Amino acid sequence: MTQPKTLFEKVWNNHVVKPQTAGTPAVLYIDLHLVHEVTSPQAFTVMRERGLKVRRPDQTFGTMDHSTPTTPRNAQGIIPVLDSLAVKQLDMFTKNCEDFDIPMYSLGTENQGIVHVIGPEQGLTQPGMTIVCGDSHTSTHGAFGALGFGIGTSEVGHVLATQTLLQYKPKTMAIKVDGVLADGVVAKDIILAVLAKIGVGGGTGHVFEYMGSAIRALSMDGRMTVCNMSIEGGARAGMVAPDETTFEYVAGRPYAPKGDAWDAAVAKWRELPTDDGAEFDAEVVITADDLIPQITYGTNPGMGMAINGHVPSPSDFAEVDKRVAMDKALTYMGLEPNQQLLGKKIDVVFVGSCTNSRISDLRQAAKMIEGRKVADDVRMMVVPGSQQVKKQAEQEGLDEIFKAAGAEWREAGCSMCIAMNGDQLSPGQYAVSTSNRNFEGRQGKGGRTFLASPLTAVAAAVNGAITDPREMYEQVMA
Numbered sequence: 001m002t003q004p005k006t007l008f009e010k011v012w013n014n015h016v017v018k019p020q021t022a023g024t025p026a027v028l029y030i031d032l033h034l035v036h037e038v039t040s041p042q043a044f045t046v047m048r049e050r051g052l053k054v055r056r057p058d059q060t061f062g063t064m065d066h067s068t069p070t071t072p073r074n075a076q077g078i079i080p081v082l083d084s085l086a087v088k089q090l091d092m093f094t095k096n097c098e099d100f101d102i103p104m105y106s107l108g109t110e111n112q113g114i115v116h117v118i119g120p121e122q123g124l125t126q127p128g129m130t131i132v133c134g135d136s137h138t139s140t141h142g143a144f145g146a147l148g149f150g151i152g153t154s155e156v157g158h159v160l161a162t163q164t165l166l167q168y169k170p171k172t173m174a175i176k177v178d179g180v181l182a183d184g185v186v187a188k189d190i191i192l193a194v195l196a197k198i199g200v201g202g203g204t205g206h207v208f209e210y211m212g213s214a215i216r217a218l219s220m221d222g223r224m225t226v227c228n229m230s231i232e233g234g235a236r237a238g239m240v241a242p243d244e245t246t247f248e249y250v251a252g253r254p255y256a257p258k259g260d261a262w263d264a265a266v267a268k269w270r271e272l273p274t275d276d277g278a279e280f281d282a283e284v285v286i287t288a289d290d291l292i293p294q295i296t297y298g299t300n301p302g303m304g305m306a307i308n309g310h311v312p313s314p315s316d317f318a319e320v321d322k323r324v325a326m327d328k329a330l331t332y333m334g335l336e337p338n339q340q341l342l343g344k345k346i347d348v349v350f351v352g353s354c355t356n357s358r359i360s361d362l363r364q365a366a367k368m369i370e371g372r373k374v375a376d377d378v379r380m381m382v383v384p385g386s387q388q389v390k391k392q393a394e395q396e397g398l399d400e401i402f403k404a405a406g407a408e409w410r411e412a413g414c415s416m417c418i419a420m421n422g423d424q425l426s427p428g429q430y431a432v433s434t435s436n437r438n439f440e441g442r443q444g445k446g447g448r449t450f451l452a453s454p455l456t457a458v459a460a461a462v463n464g465a466i467t468d469p470r471e472m473y474e475q476v477m478a
Contacts, residue, residue, distance in 0.1 A: 027165075121253070121388055208239065342465075
């Protein structure tokens with residue numbers, strides 16, 4: 001009898017070119033290699049120096065996203081790039097892709113956008129694949145039952161040249177989320193609750209598989225949000241087994257299989273879910289019914305709590321290193337032990353990033369803010385994840401809702417998530433952000449970030465302070 005296997009084990013085993021030994025990593029075949037302008041230049045330089053060609057340009061795909069400004073187009077319909085470093089990065093990326101025959105989406109073209117948005121959007125991301133990118137949030141693609149993870153620049157070069165990667169096999173962790181989410185509680189709250197429970201290092205050396213009724217009930221956008229932040233828990237990747245929701249999303253997209261090939265692919269994908277009786281190395285259980293909106297208070301995504309909670313005190317921790325880390329985080333954030341965040345004044349709200357910039361995120365935010373105004377002295381930026389998301393949002397009139405409320409409607413890109421192209425906080429400013437990281441200076445030198453869902457972000461924008469979105473939800477979303 002065949003031993004039951006997890007989703008991860010099935011995908012891993014299907015891609016092993018050379019097995020792992022006691023002293024050497026496995027050689028893993030890579031189905032899809034995504035590249036962007038920030039982490040690829042050195043890899044291409046090495047390729048040129050060694051006279052190497054890209055092994056599989058047909059399985060490599062590029063997009064501009066990190067260095068791209070999100071300022072509105074000029075009279076000629078062009079997105080102006082004013083930062084000299086950004087100009088150099090974008091020009092070099094164009095040359096690299098042209099020289100090595102790699103298809104790519106240039107700034108402002110109809111399909112350009114954040115790498116982890118355009119992959120699924122175009123049907124490049126499919127169940128059972130191995131997917132890598134020089135970007136830590138490649139874990140996003142695991143929402144499709146793929147094994148997606150970030151790689152370093154030297155590894156980018158290795159994949160370009162060989163279409164393989166040297167990897168040690170991770171352990172597995174089941175994250176079970178059963179129950180039903182209450183009104184005002186969304187996918188972002190699930191993953192923030194997971195991270196608050198396990199901490200930023202709780203998943204080190206593991207691949208997460210998210211399972212349970214609450215995960216199954218999520219849309220693909222929601223599943224991508226959850227998988228996106230797996231890396232913040234230390235995990236190598238996050239995965240959700242494919243199902244009918246997955247197949248419906250992928251069907252008909254530009255790079256998805258067609259006709260008989262589609263039927264064959266779906267039949268294969270149905271074999272991927274974890275077998276009954278398969279064992280995991282670790283398990284985490286979250287009860288969806290008990291969840292309320294979450295928010296971070298510190299300087300890593302694991303420093304989070306229920307929105308009506310109180311900031312921990314360093315004295316709450318027995319370990320000296322944790323006490324020191326908490327004291328440092330509270331000092332940077334300008335917060336006091338046992339302080340409640342509700343009512344805390346904020347300066348900026350950012351809705352966007354590869355975590356929460358898809359059409360469902362923007363629909364949620366628009367519905368919450370329609371007929372309301374962004375509070376005085378609050379800047380709200382709404383940045384779609386791709387030109388396709390932007391186009392769809394504008395077709396639905398979401399952009400007009402945001403602009404009427406006093407929010408900025410921007411071009412697609414990473415934007416304030418990584419504080420590039422002027423989309424950043426000033427020292428001392430507080431932001432409620434739908435992005436994935438709240439490190440010191442992440443969104444601007446001296447900037448202070450509270451991570452939260454799009455619903456919580458909108459509630460803060462309207463009230464000028466951190467607010468429980470459930471206060472607005474029933475009257476607005478019903």
